[in-house]
Structure formats: C-alpha cells, structure tokens
Amino acid sequence: MRPSAILETALYVDDLDAAETFYVDILGFKKYARAGNRHLFLKLDDQMLLIFNPQVTMKPSDLQNLPVPVHGTTGEGHVCFSGSAAEISAWKDHLEANNVTIEADFHWPSGGRSIYFRDPAGNSLEFAEPSIWGLDGSG
Amino acid sequence: MRPSAILETALYVDDLDAAETFYVDILGFKKYARAGNRHLFLKLDDQMLLIFNPQVTMKPSDLQNLPVPVHGTTGEGHVCFSGSAAEISAWKDHLEANNVTIEADFHWPSGGRSIYFRDPAGNSLEFAEPSIWGLDGSG
Numbered sequence: 001m002r003p004s005a006i007l008e009t010a011l012y013v014d015d016l017d018a019a020e021t022f023y024v025d026i027l028g029f030k031k032y033a034r035a036g037n038r039h040l041f042l043k044l045d046d047q048m049l050l051i052f053n054p055q056v057t058m059k060p061s062d063l064q065n066l067p068v069p070v071h072g073t074t075g076e077g078h079v080c081f082s083g084s085a086a087e088i089s090a091w092k093d094h095l096e097a098n099n100v101t102i103e104a105d106f107h108w109p110s111g112g113r114s115i116y117f118r119d120p121a122g123n124s125l126e127f128a129e130p131s132i133w134g135l136d137g138s139g
Numbered sequence: 140m141r142p143s144a145i146l147e148t149a150l151y152v153d154d155l156d157a158a159e160t161f162y163v164d165i166l167g168f169k170k171y172a173r174a175g176n177r178h179l180f181l182k183l184d185d186q187m188l189l190i191f192n193p194q195v196t197m198k199p200s201d202l203q204n205l206p207v208p209v210h211g212t213t214g215e216g217h218v219c220f221s222g223s224a225a226e227i228s229a230w231k232d233h234l235e236a237n238n239v240t241i242e243a244d245f246h247w248p249s250g251g252r253s254i255y256f257r258d259p260a261g262n263s264l265e266f267a268e269p270s271i272w273g274l275d276g277s278g
Binding site for chain 1: 140141143144146148149167168171184187197205208210211213216220221226242248255263266267272276
C-alpha cells in the first residue's frame with residue numbers, strides 16, 4: 001500500500017489578492033473558490049493547488065464547522081508544474097511579457113529543461129519536463 | 140495557456156531520517172533519491188513528493204553545479220493524497236496500526252471522506268476522495 005497520487009498541493013502567501021492576480025490573470029489558473037482572506041483554491045486537470053493565508057489557517061478553523069486541522073508555513077515554498085519543451089518555451093515568453101523575472105533556466109545533465117520564477121509572496125515556482133524524473137507526462 | 144498538472148510538491152522537515160522512516164516504511168513510498176541532509180525525493184505514479192531540509196535549501200545550492208533557486212519554509216505544510224473510500228478506510232487501519240494518530244476523520248457536506256494525520260515534522264497530511272473537488276480520480 002502506497003499513495004499513488006497527490007490530490008492537493010498547498011502554498012502559503014501573505015496577500016491573497018496579489019496571489020489571485022498572479023495565479024489567475026497571469027498563470028491562467030481556473031479559480032475554484034476564494035474565501036475572503038483565508039484561501040484561494042485553484043483547479044488543474046486532476047489536482048488542486050490550494051493557496052492559504054497562514055495567519056488564518058494557523059488558527060483553529062470554523063470552516064463549515066468541520067474539524068480541519070491547523071497548518072501554515074512561512075518562508076518560500078516550492079511547486080513545479082509539468083510542461084513539454086515547447087510549453088516551457090512559451091511560458092518563458094509569456095512570463096517575461098508579464099514582467100515576471102525568470103530566475104533560472106537550464107537543462108539538467110540527464111536531459112530536460114527547468115525554468116524558475118517567483119510568485120508575489122516569493123514562493124519558488126518552476127515549469128519542468130516530466131522526463132527529468134523519468135516520467136512521461138501522460139498521467 | 141494554463142498549467143495542467145503539478146509535477147513536484149514540496150514539504151519541509153527538520154529531520155530527514157525521521158521523514159524517511161515515516162514516508163518509506165509506514166506510508167510505503169518508493170525512495171527515488173536521498174542526498175545526505177539536504178533532501179529525500181519520493182516518486183508517485185506521475186508526480187514527485189520532494190522533502191527538503193530548509194536549513195540547507197535556504198542557502199545557495201551547489202547541487203550538480205546548477206543554479207537551483209533557494210527556497211524553504213518553517214511551520215506545518217499540507218499535502219493531500221488521493222484515495223478511494225475503501226483505500227481511506229484501509230489507510231486509517233494501517234496508520235493506527237503503526238501508532239500514527241488520526242487527527243480528524245469526517246465526511247464533507249457535499250460528500251467524500253477525508254482523514255488527517257501528521258508526519259514527524261508536524262506537516263498536516265490527508266487522504267481524501269477526489270470527488271470532494273469534483274474530480275474522478277482517474278487522471
């Protein structure tokens with residue numbers, strides 16, 4: 001028995017409005033839900049990216065009166081999105097056209113390209129080819 | 140243009156040995172790589188779970204001499220793994236048999252069950268049915 005897939009990935013930000021502008025308007029995410037100053041939930045094909053304000057989620061939740069455990073981090077988290085080589089080139093152009101700095105851009109010794117950039121909270125985001133992990137990206 | 144899939148999800152821990160025992164021996168993850176006191180990389184079907192020691196990753200990296208940007212968080216992060224209703228029941232039994240406390244266990248108002256527990260660093264882990272997000276879990 002082992003986990004087969006990650007359903008929810010979380011990032012933490014200090015400014016949900018800035019996050020919404022960045023993730024929805026620039027990265028093109030579909031907004032699934034926004035709860036005031038607590039969270040912004042974004043939907044991918046088969047996964048969720050959950051963006052939380054840790055100042056709220058570190059306190060006991062009364063969310064829907066459900067006993068959701070406390071959580072929350074400070075500092076710069078990391079998420080990498082899948083992209084083909086062609087998609088990564090297009091993302092680089094798109095990000096730069098939106099004044100998002102590409103912090104790093106390189107090919108791994110065993111093949112495959114990664115580009116890195118930051119969200120407004122400083123989280124380290126990446127697009128990479130699934131082949132860097134021996135994955136084919138068809139999943 | 141929008142990201143279609145998350146390839147890498149990151150968590151941060153203060154003790155990689157404790158994390159390896161927990162994630163590999165109890166959760167059953169396949170160990171993809173371990174780099175001393177820097178990281179433990181785990182492979183799922185089509186994704187990677189990257190577990191980092193932030194004390195190392197917050198400093199500039201000389202990893203393979205590649206310009207991997209700094210990152211790292213403190214506090215309690217969150218990751219949710221996919222599971223069917225039957226799998227979640229089996230995970231609850233398995234976790235309790237390994238003396239892992241189930242912190243919360245409930246059904247969402249719109250259907251679907253979640254169970255929550257902690258890794259040794261305090262990160263909030265969850266198994267949930269993809270249906271809680273309107274996903275079918277076949278992806």
